[in-house]
Amino acid sequence: MINFRKLLSASVLLATLLLSSAATVSTAAAPANTKILRYASQDDPQTLDPHSANLTPTNRVISQVYESLVARDKDFKIIPGLALWWSNPDAKTWRFKLRPNVKFHDGSPFTADDVVFSLERTLHPLSQLKSSVQGVASARKIDDLTVDFVMKEPNPVLLNHLYQFRIMSKIWASKNNALTPQNYKSNEDTFASRNTNGTGPFSVKLRQPDVKTVLVANADWWNNASKEKGNVTQVEMLPIKSNATRMAALLSGEIDFVLDPPQQDVARLKADPNIRIAEGHEARIQYFAFDQFRDELLYSSVKGKNPLRDLRVRQAMGYAIDVNAIRQVVMRGLSTPTGSIVPPGTQGYSKEADKRLPFDREKAKALLTEAGYPTGFSITLDCGANQPPADICQAVAAMLTQIGIRTTPNIVPLANYFSKLQKFDTSFYLLSWGATTFDSFYTLQALLNTNSGEQSSNGDSNYGRYSNPKMDELIGKIKSEFDMKKRDGWIGEALLLNQRDIATLPLHQPVIPWAMRKNIEANFAPNNIAYFFRFKKN
Amino acid sequence: MVDLMRRFFDSDIWHSFKRNPLVIAATIAALICLFAASLAPWIAPHNPFDLKTLNLLDAFSPPAWIAAGKSEFLLGTDDQGRDVLSTIMHGSRVSLVVGICAVFLSMVIGITLGLISGYVGGALDAFIMRVADIQLSFPAILIALLIDGVARAVIAKENHDQVAVYVLIFAIAASGWVQYARTVRGSTLVERNKEYVQAARVIGRRSLAIMFSHVLPNVMGPVMVLATLHVGTAIITEATLSFLGVGVPPTQPSLGTLIRVGNDFLFSGEWWITVFPGLALVILVLSINIIGDWLRDALNPKLR
Numbered sequence: 052m053i054n055f056r057k058l059l060s061a062s063v064l065l066a067t068l069l070l071s072s073a074a075t076v077s078t079a080a081a082p083a084n085t086k087i088l089r090y091a092s093q094d095d096p097q098t099l100d101p102h103s104a105n106l107t108p109t110n111r112v113i114s115q116v117y118e119s120l121v122a123r124d125k126d127f128k129i130i131p132g133l134a135l136w137w138s139n140p141d142a143k144t145w146r147f148k149l150r151p152n153v154k155f156h157d158g159s160p161f162t163a164d165d166v167v168f169s170l171e172r173t174l175h176p177l178s179q180l181k182s183s184v185q186g187v188a189s190a191r192k193i194d195d196l197t198v199d200f201v202m203k204e205p206n207p208v209l210l211n212h213l214y215q216f217r218i219m220s221k222i223w224a225s226k227n228n229a230l231t232p233q234n235y236k237s238n239e240d241t242f243a244s245r246n247t248n249g250t251g252p253f254s255v256k257l258r259q260p261d262v263k264t265v266l267v268a269n270a271d272w273w274n275n276a277s278k279e280k281g282n283v284t285q286v287e288m289l290p291i292k293s294n295a296t297r298m299a300a301l302l303s304g305e306i307d308f309v310l311d312p313p314q315q316d317v318a319r320l321k322a323d324p325n326i327r328i329a330e331g332h333e334a335r336i337q338y339f340a341f342d343q344f345r346d347e348l349l350y351s352s353v354k355g356k357n358p359l360r361d362l363r364v365r366q367a368m369g370y371a372i373d374v375n376a377i378r379q380v381v382m383r384g385l386s387t388p389t390g391s392i393v394p395p396g397t398q399g400y401s402k403e404a405d406k407r408l409p410f411d412r413e414k415a416k417a418l419l420t421e422a423g424y425p426t427g428f429s430i431t432l433d434c435g436a437n438q439p440p441a442d443i444c445q446a447v448a449a450m451l452t453q454i455g456i457r458t459t460p461n462i463v464p465l466a467n468y469f470s471k472l473q474k475f476d477t478s479f480y481l482l483s484w485g486a487t488t489f490d491s492f493y494t495l496q497a498l499l500n501t502n503s504g505e506q507s508s509n510g511d512s513n514y515g516r517y518s519n520p521k522m523d524e525l526i527g528k529i530k531s532e533f534d535m536k537k538r539d540g541w542i543g544e545a546l547l548l549n550q551r552d553i554a555t556l557p558l559h560q561p562v563i564p565w566a567m568r569k570n571i572e573a574n575f576a577p578n579n580i581a582y583f584f585r586f587k588k589n
Numbered sequence: 590m591v592d593l594m595r596r597f598f599d600s601d602i603w604h605s606f607k608r609n610p611l612v613i614a615a616t617i618a619a620l621i622c623l624f625a626a627s628l629a630p631w632i633a634p635h636n637p638f639d640l641k642t643l644n645l646l647d648a649f650s651p652p653a654w655i656a657a658g659k660s661e662f663l664l665g666t667d668d669q670g671r672d673v674l675s676t677i678m679h680g681s682r683v684s685l686v687v688g689i690c691a692v693f694l695s696m697v698i699g700i701t702l703g704l705i706s707g708y709v710g711g712a713l714d715a716f717i718m719r720v721a722d723i724q725l726s727f728p729a730i731l732i733a734l735l736i737d738g739v740a741r742a743v744i745a746k747e748n749h750d751q752v753a754v755y756v757l758i759f760a761i762a763a764s765g766w767v768q769y770a771r772t773v774r775g776s777t778l779v780e781r782n783k784e785y786v787q788a789a790r791v792i793g794r795r796s797l798a799i800m801f802s803h804v805l806p807n808v809m810g811p812v813m814v815l816a817t818l819h820v821g822t823a824i825i826t827e828a829t830l831s832f833l834g835v836g837v838p839p840t841q842p843s844l845g846t847l848i849r850v851g852n853d854f855l856f857s858g859e860w861w862i863t864v865f866p867g868l869a870l871v872i873l874v875l876s877i878n879i880i881g882d883w884l885r886d887a888l889n890p891k892l893r
Contacts, residue, residue: 293852293853294853295852295853295855295856298856299856302856313853313856313857315853315854315856315857315859316856316857318857319856319857319858373645376645376646377645379646380645380646380648380649380668380670381645381668442668442669445669446645446669448640449640449641449643449645449669449670450645452640452641453640453641457640458640462839
């Protein structure tokens with residue numbers, strides 16, 4: 052009996068202890084002025100290395116943590132960032148005067164050495180962000196707060212590109228063995244892919260891939276006095292893959308902000324008095340691209356030749372896609388069909404080069420027959436396992452099957468999708484490309500130039516390895532032309548060539564509806580990145 | 590044959606069946622499901638997997654009796670314009686195949702281990718039963734998830750889709766054999782000391798032969814009841830795994846996959862995409878469980 056009593060009192064004690072510790076947890080809530088933004092999207096950042104992979108989910112975190120010499124205000128105009136001012140004494144030199152008294156998150160001072168180092172890291176063969184310093188050959192430290200960029204070729208839109216050039220602390224990188232970018236293609240794991248040290252408005256407090264990323268506001272940020280500054284002190288970024296779960300979490304108030312509510316639920320969200328929608332066209336085009344390099348496709352029934360190298364087959368695919376049905380059913384009206392690989396509003400966009408092939412199944416079948424495939428063939432269409440691409444792929448697979456191209460959609464988890472494409476392990480894929488610099492050159496160079504391997508950013512996202520000397524020549528001319536009128540003319544020609552050649556097959560420009568609780572204030576950003584420092588939580 | 594039929598219609602089971610309208614209804618429902626599922630490729634109004642016949646503009650049609658519905662799609666269409674009724678018929682086919690195969694495999698594993706355990710006894714018995722005890726302390730779904738996870742790690746992604754169904758069957762079977770083993774072991778312990786077993790031993794039959802040809806037929810009654818109920822559980826386990834996205838690949842949707850896909854459209858009001866597959870699952874499992882329950886009572890001499 053004594054034993055039993057002892058046991059009882061022990062268990063009571065244990066229960067009390069447990070309860071009291073639970074109570075401490077709940078009372079230990081942060082002081083009243085902390086504003087925690089709970090943010091959800093279906094994607095998780097692939098890496099935290101600012102120079103390894105140029106992927107939007109990664110950029111969504113990186114751009115809170117790392118900064119560039121230039122910044123953009125909320126209207127996306129270029130303004131000084133870590134550089135106070137700059138000059139362009141001659142076509143081959145840019146001089147940047149650096150902002151004094153800026154500190155990295157670990158407390159070390161920001162100097163010209165960090166800029167020189169970050170440039171070298173960005174130009175490293177493993178970096179996929181070489182385009183962020185397009186044309187720059189090297190950097191020269193003049194004094195602690197002055198840097199010269201030496202150009203190997205002039206770049207008329209260098210500042211637009213530089214917006215994505217992230218500055219990392221040299222001391223921190225050498226201390227943590229992170230001097231070179233992570234090898235993203237082979238899924239390398241490095242210190243810098245899990246940890247960060249930038250100068251930006253937020254630092255990464257916790258990083259659990261596919262579970263949670265927690266950012267805390269940087270109290271020492273140089274720009275804390277900015278007019279655009281909101282009041283969010285901590286951000287919990289949650290990847291919630293399931294559409295229904297993400298919606299339910301927002302509706303119940305468990306999270307404050309959803310970057311990508313499912314299209315089908317936007318109408319309901321708009322009707323909800325507790326939800327606000329910030330909507331706009333994303334500066335992004337969703338497009339199909341084809342393996343036009345191999346003599347035999349990896350994933351097709353056609354052996355001995357590559358049907359996708361035949362323009363008529365690509366044209367047939369263009370005629371077979373009923374883009375309006377996709378807009379109406381899959382996108383629920385949240386897209387604008389396009390024939391252009393750059394969205395309207397991008398420097399160089401031309402209305403003339405924005406014409407789609409009409410939806411015409413008979414014409415498509417006739418073209419296939421003419422190309423020598425009267426009974427069609429089979430092929431695999433690769434797409435990422437996020438929404439809406441996965442749904443678009445299924446719909447397009449049915450449309451192509453109806454003209455005889457028996458298409459199997461292969462829906463790949465995003466964590467593997469980009470490295471699969473980067474290894475050219477595809478025959479036919481759906482991807483989207485953001486016009487990050489708001490200038491056509493960035494898109495043309497990445498998607499349509501002949502792929503140059505790791506040597507430069509030429510064609511670094513041209514996973515179908517389309518190659519046309521005429522296109523390369525045009526892109527080469529656009530690269531260094533300062534006469535904007537002439538330059539726009541060549542961009543128009545290149546865009547027309549893409550349309551004629553069906554180098555890529557653009558589908559549409561998505562409309563992005565950010566959904567948030569009523570107490571959140573945020574402006575829509577056309578690059579679909581939520582800049583948390585501007586967020587207000589009431 | 591006629592004799593056999595007469596014996597069946599004279600039996601207690603048939604009389605108990607005749608007096609039980611709920612069981613009759615359940616049997617009819619189960620037979621309809623079985624019929625619709627096994628003949629799906631021939632009797633389904635559409636072939637939802639023939640991409641040639643899909644029209645995206647048919648997507649999200651509500652059921653036929655709702656104003657916007659189309660008469661050719663009785664239960665409406667899903668997000669890609671597939672007929673929901675046809676996908677349910679094809680889906681229950683996958684669900685039933687996985688369920689029945691998994692139960693059969695569990696039965697084989699469970700009966701074998703149970704017979705050996707009960708008949709041989711000793712250290713082997715203790716070992717098998719402790720393994721069973723350990724496994725019983727985990728929920729079945731957890732074991733199935735574990736096996737599926739290991740399979741995913743071992744099998745290359747390209748080949749995974751082809752073997753996914755077999756992995757699933759194995760995973761469910763491996764999580765369910767314990768019940769059979771314990772039941773069979775219990776009955777075997779009773780049977781092995783009976784005269785007919787001793788007689789067989791005396792005339793020199795080998796242990797294995799005694800186990801399978803003499804003991805086994807006498808322990809099958811409770812096993813059949815277990816198996817019937819287990820089919821229902823196995824179908825639910827399969828649906829749960831598929832709902833979680835680790836079950837059958839989306840190219841061979843089962844009821845669980847259909848419910849998961851439809852789940853995305855609940856908030857936007859397209860309820861039929863998920864409700865009807867859910868309903869089909871409920872009817873199928875409920876009718877199997879009612880039959881199983883009744884069978885347990887009917888075969889139990891103490892309740893007669």
